[in-house]
Amino acid sequence: MLLRAVNCSFLLVINVCLYVSAICFFSAPGPTATKNLDNIWLNELFGKIDETNTTVETVDKFNNYQIYPRVISIVSKDYFKFFKVNLRRTCPFWSDDSKCAMRYCQVESCQLEDLPIGLKGSRHSLVDEDMSIKYMEGPQQQECEEAMQDQLGYINTTISAAAMEDFALWQAHDDLQEMYCTLPEDDGDAEYVDLSLNPERYTGYKGPSANRLWHTIYMENCFRPKNLFEVYIKSAKLTGMCLEKRAFYRAISGLHTSINIHLSAQYLLSDKGSTFLNPCGTGFWGPNVEEFERKFGPQYTKGEGTQWLRNLYFLYLVELRALQKAAPVLEHVEYYTGNDKEDEATRLAVNNLLSIVKQFPQHYNERSMFSGGQQAQKLKEEFRLHFRNISTIMDCVGCDKCRLWGKLQVQGLGTALKILFSNKARTNGYNELSPTVNRHTLQLERSEIIALFNAFARLSTSIYELDRFRQILR
Template identity: 35%
Template structure:
């Protein structure tokens, strides 16, 4: 009988699906061991690409040397105070909503703790020469020709100084439509639009722009997850599921974060030989100035020793000034979108990091002779603090990598994690917009013992166990439908035959009676 054959086939398919799920990963779906400890999750390998000439491992190695130096540098008086206008109106849409979470607030610096020359009463006497405090005056609310952002004006009565150490960047609870709108506006309106085939057919300059924005986004997401509030215990600490949900399970995001680091590192290396021209004394404290200069000297030694991490000379060649202008205008828009962030602390760090990246782009693409050019103090502060945040992001990746293997010691690294370590083309599209700081714990994977297997990306991968399982389930449902249709037809046939027999028997009885 057909139904018996179909039942047998369906049973065999279920057994096959279970065998697929229980099968050990093949060599193609198991990650290669890429470091000494065998920790493969979030361990990219190979050349970063798109004129970033270094490899991922070299970037991690140089960051291990630079990280403690950069951390000390941003703790000095000169680099820890940043003047910023957090009350500037959003230039793109009306948004009067403000984040009411306590962690959204910014603690302003008391003027008494500032060096004398930075106080409002002393600004008229500030020395703006290259040997002075490192600032220079500019017209209010205008972009300089070389600028990739609206640089914060330390002479303006608008704005206030903030001690960055007292306002660390971390999870604040800022979420909702207002938060999501920020990144959506950045990607949909102020990035170069991708063609139907993604970034493959984009020119180099447009790919660089996409990767810089995506890398900054991934870095900010990493900061949120490494300094995450456990609402049950009230303690701050790393949230692995948050990281996997936002960054870890998306290799292109991780690679772009390394890319952005490499670009900013190149800008600092280009500027480094001329840092001795700046006066880093704050408030006449020569000891503080000597400390800052000493740390910068050590940083210069490392950046001068290592080969260039990015070749900026390959961009905007053959009279592509129109493309540079468009590149610059789009990045300016992104820096202004930070004035639309409702969370004050998120706005502070968004403005600081986009301004720092803008300073790096200015050094690489706008300033022909860096030896005769003076950056404003606010640009230097933004540049090195933005680099510090990228540096801490790379350290956080190493921490999450270890935490992943401690949390799932028996898990085999399957397709989702495998893609995190295999070479991914640099043309991989940037990730979809999410909130600047969203209140989530990676909920899509929260109930899983191995969250990386439950990302949409891994489920839809035909080479992963879950992808094969989903395919088998679909196949079984198809067979079940065929089986039900066949059974229905057979039942209908049986009923028809019984009806015919009953009709024939009735006809025979009528004939006999006749």
């Protein structure tokens, strides 16, 4: 046993060294890359963020030093790690037979003892034996070997029966608190996924399938100026649209930007398969500067890349405002998992984050939207239906891992919009920016809270990674 531990530690040290070397080799621009990369364009990302009263510099400082470390710590806790989602729905708009392009071992853990203590509850007598929640038992060694042939985007659903029993207890507790789930994800094919075993990163999902997805979102679901046939709306054209329609486009563009930053920051730098030094064949992941440049560089985006990055900051402020507004609700959630110590730590961490969020000096002012009487309410309903349709389009993503994170981030944004614009999210005043929702009128379900925090954590990570790309390019 001791020898095995020593060998594992030895391999881990070597893997870390090779990982660092791989990042240096693959992410640092070589002679050819330096010639092609324009390192000046990213310096244009500064100053006022559209539709807000704050600046890029203010958000960078606030996020990278205060928000990012806190929210990353929070979403690593048991309450936020497990997300219930249906990944088996058929795309209602078109048939999609696309598959992820690369392969590696998706099963990262096969041992029950590796699961957190909070998931190994002992109150089995409270669990309904006929519960219909679906799960996958931890695979044995043979299954691990077979998993080596799985596609890169395969979802790791390794959760034990003991953990599933705890989920039932959590749900029973929420029911008592009137925190029952009414979301469409809660159906017979929904299952819990451990997000920590399935990090968002590059999967090889690209080409016609991915392009069709975003083309449909922009062309058929975003409000557009008349006689505009391009997929993306140029920043100069946005001025001809009303505030609400501009905000909708900026939010979707910000989400798209955030996802592209994640994939560039966690890129598969080397996929050598299973070797002595890399026994699981998981590859080496890290920032890919050239991929980032292809996503946002002016020569590839007709000069719009900087504006797309600016839209990321806009979306960040929208979800930050949602957290501030919903603080009275979130501060009273028990974050129940059955592990009293873990639950208390989660509550303290969330309340600490919310106290920092409240200190932000220039929150987004959503009260300027949908304030024009009956016509504004009609536009508000269109706004909701457009976004709901985008959430349905997530069932058309051809990569399971991409679908998982797409659905989670869309649901998180949808929860933020619910907090900001729902009729139940009534405030305590009409003219102040500071009023928050009444915790007795707005109810947030467990899955909405999990999605809200994880989606915001993704935006926070994007801004943090963006600063890393700045440093590399400089």
